[in-house]
Amino acid sequence: MAIDDSIDLEARLERPGTAAGARQALRRALEEAALERPRLIAGLMARFRDLEIAEDALHSAFEEALEQWPRRGLPERPAAWLATAAHRRAVDQLRRLGRWRAKQELLLHESPQYEEPAADASRDLLDVVDDEVLCLLFTCCHPALAREAQVALMLHTVCGLRTEEIARAFLLPRATLAQRLVRAKRKIRDAGIPFQVPPRSLLHERLDQVLLTVYLIFNEGHGSTSPGGAELCREAHRLAGLLRELMPEEGEIEGLLALIELCEARRAARRDADGSYVELARQDRGLWDRAAIERACARVESALRRGRVGPFQVQAAIQAVHAEAARWEDTDWPQIVGLYEVLERMQPTPVVRLNRAVALRYAGDPRASLALLQEDEVRRELDAYAPYHAALAEALATLGRGHEAATSWRRAAGLTEEPAARAWLEERAGVAQP
Amino acid sequence: MRYLLMIYTNEELENGMSEEEKQAMYGEYFGFTEAIQKQGIHRAGEALQPVATATTVSVRGGKVITTDGPYAETKEQLGGFYLVETDSIDGAIAAAAKIPGAKHGFIEVRPIIDFD
Missing domain, CATH: 1.25.40.10 (Tetratricopeptide repeat domain)
Structure with missing residues (x-):
């Protein structure tokens, strides 16, 4: 996995004189910290309200880590270390741009509890409340951004996929995707796209937007034969899982998660030895991941019992009916017809x-x-x-x-x-x- | 933040309206203006004369060139605007969606640069 755009971890680890064990430990620490990316970016966004600043700061923090950790030893909590370093970098950057004073006033005005962390950073900057991660997802999927921009932001800014990887997965020139990302980040800043959980009146509408973006990421990966496709599916699954953690009450999130899991459980059966697509009717059901299917089916059922039934839950229910049939001939078609009627409404x-x-x-x-x-x-x-x-x-x-x-x-x-x-x-x- | 809400509608459509329909439309605009004034987000707002009255001005080589007509000929024309001040684009979008012209035309929402 990539820890950050434009850092080639493998090349950077090839430092002469570094023992293999130390290199392994460093790699693990960096990758583990990179998993915290959504919280790291959300924390920076909450304070600086500028995705370009946030991403640059995190990038610099990773650079600093690569420089310092091999010499001074690994920090006890790598992600928290990165949060502190990134915060300092962001302040430096804003000072250089001459925007720090204005920003500081804005921050003091907006959040009275805000204070610049002391040099020893006893306050843990990684202690981002869930709401802030949610804010980040809602910001990246704001309807004032084009859908392609939402997809790119989710994959790049939230998941940390490299620009090249995303461009390859979507068969776009790298420059096009990079441009799309820059534009979107600037629009968020300059058009006043809010960093907030939408008010109750907009919440479901906006949540559906976020889910649709995650679904599109999954769908793109699902339809692709390249290794990048599998990566998109994994990221979509991670995003859906993250959303579920943040909003455990939402049936549609559960529905999307189950839909992804049910499709993924059939991954091994979906391509034959030549890599050609095998349709559902001809799939070797022995290759399906039964344990994953059972978990996902339970998920669909519990979601459907909660009310606010939405299209993802219905689609997941349809896939669950397929998954529960031992053979294609055993499929409960009348039930599937009924579910499609619900979906069509x-x-x-x-x-x-x-x-x-x-x-x-x-x-x-x-x-x-x-x-x-x-x-x-x-x-x-x-x-x-x-x-x-x-x-x-x-x-x-x-x-x-x-x-x-x-x-x-x-x-x-x-x-x-x-x-x-x-x-x-x-x-x-x-x-x-x- | 401040946002300019530019109202693009088809003038032909409005030319074809009966007097009653026009009065009804003005009434809707009046109601909308009052609503956003009460809400405290209204900063300015005007209706424009039809594009037939537009003059486009440019200066090339120190010479002032005036052209009869709008800068761009489009199916919908800029017919009026509101300037609103809201916390974020969400408030501006919500206001734009309530402009009567949004039902048949388009409202372009543009943030104002804050030079302070």
Whole structure:
């Protein structure tokens, strides 16, 4: 893992004359401290209200640690040491910019308990209250920021992923992503994007924004075959876990966490030896992580009992039904149809209807499935979407309309990039209309 | 912080309104202005004459050039503005969402630079 952008830990540890054991200890201390990044950044943000200052200060603190720890020995609590060092660096930086006096007045005005820490730092700057970490997440996912900027901030600023790593995962030039981050951080500062937990009237709306951003990170990772994809999934899981710690009462957080865990529990079965995608129906269920599935299913159930049922809980419940079936043939399709109906009421989107149509066919009602797929809005919105035409083909084939089914299989194949999936779809077209 | 809320609406739409509809709209604006005055965030606010009255001025090589019309021809035109002062962008967004024109047009929210 990266401890901080632009610090190549491996290269830095290659210091001549350092014993392997000492190097190991140093690495462990740094990595452990880096895990505290959300709290370190939140603490700096709470005091300085400027993400660029906060990140630069933390970066400098890591540099200082790399310099000092090998010579003076590891501090007892590395993360707290970094918090103090970063705080001092931030004050230095603001002084250099000539903004310290103004900032100090602002801070004194805003938080009367604030005082500059003494040189010996008896006050623990890492003692960030949970609220401050929450503030950081809400700030990074503020709706005045573009969604791509929210994703980039969450991964870079909160999780500490390097700019290159994020750029690679999203197939963007590094410069584009770096630019996006700088702009977002400056907008937070200059447009007065608040560092606060939203008031009750906005809380759920804003929380849904945060969850959606985490979900998008997960989804991007889930759909990717590169090692960076797995990393995105891990970070999304970490963020969801962090949110859960901070707001343990929220069912939707629990729902998102369970959804991620259920998808991750099937990771080993999702790709075959060649790395090609294996759809749910053909997965070797023996490769699923049963213990993880059980934990996640329990999570969904407890979330659903709390009220405020939301789309993530419903999606997790759908995945739980799949996960509980010993074989594909044993899937409880009527229950899945029912859950998609609930989801459709919350999110009346064509893709949700497509999923309900697919479930209807498996539940033994291909006529209802076809009728849903042929609705004008669904057809219009999903015409360029391969899974739509595949679902249409399946429904038509089940109804014995082979000729039309073959046309839809071909259309699906024509919209598919991946060679293996494309070949499979073309083969189906051939079977449907020999 | 202070924010300028710029109201972009389609003038054609308003030209097509009946006298009653116009009066109703002015009433809504009046109500909104009063509401943010009571809330204590109102600093200024004006309605502008249509873009047909706009003149664009520039100076090139020491010469003043005036052009008839707005700086940019767009489907929606700047028709008025409010200046509000709120704790953060959240207050400005909440105010912008209550501007009557937001229902058919767009409100651009721009923070004011504080030079102090």
